Amino acid sequence: MRIIKWVVRLLVLLAVIFVGGAFLLPKETSVARTVTMNAAPEVIFPYIANLRANQSWSPWLDRDPDIQLAFNDVPEGVGAAMSWQSEHPQVGSGNMIIIEAQDPRRLVTALDFGEMGTATAYFNLVAAEGGTAVTWGFTSDNGNNPMFRWMGLMMDGWVGPDYEQGLNNLKKLVEGA
Template sequence: MRLIKRVLVTLLVLILVLVGVSFILPGKAEVSRSITIDAPPEVIFPYVNSMQETEKWSPWLSRDPETKLTYGGPDSGVGNVLNWSSDHRQVGTGSQEITESVENQMVRTALDFGPMGTAIAMFELQPEGSGTKVTWGFESELGMNPMSRWMGLMMDKWVGGDYQRGLDNLKTLVEGQG
């Protein structure tokens, strides 16, 4: 009986410590990757300013070619919407809408992963020599949920490789058309 009581008290203390520490963890998860593409911003911009065009270089669609995609709003720019649905756990279900677009410079989107939460993604295009530095970023407010804050620590590991793969795909696509 005494052993069970010690185990329970130890578990309770451990849980309280983990919850307490979570409140000093960052309240926001941020991930970004960059690549230089040998093309001017005006050649790259259409591929990040249209959800339909992202289909050509997305790092996630190769995981589940059966992903169901639907589009709404205009074909590009603010209001262009992508809805996706997949049974693959690394693809999932959600929507993405372009909320801000500055021609040849920047695109910002709102992501909604349903019960998994929301986030903001962005693309920045900066001329660099004869090419363009493309930065793909992501940020999500984690709120006060202790589990979300612990998961936020893993976001770069979970998403960073996909962002790099997507940028590599975009580079291959754009430079292959030159």
């Protein structure tokens, strides 16, 4: 009986630490990667602003050849939307819509991953030595969900390499490699 009480107290303590500790973590998660491309922003921007063109450089589409994609009738820019469904755990399902497009400098999308939450992704294109520095990033509000706050600590490691791969794919595409 004494061991059971000890185990219960330990579990309660761990739960308090888990939940309480979560509220010491940042409420917002951010991830961003930048790659300089030897191309003008006007050459790069159409590959970002047209969601169908994203298929040529997306880091996720190669992971699941059976992914199902659907697009709305807006070809590019504000209002263009895409949804995807995949059984692959690294791809998942969701949808995105372009909510801001400042051709050829900035694009912002709203992402909805269903039960996994929402995020805002962005692309910034800035003149740099040797071409254009393209930054792909996202921010997510983890709210008061302790699990999302803990997951926020791992997002850079989960999403960052994919953003790097996508930007490098885009770089090869726009540089004609």
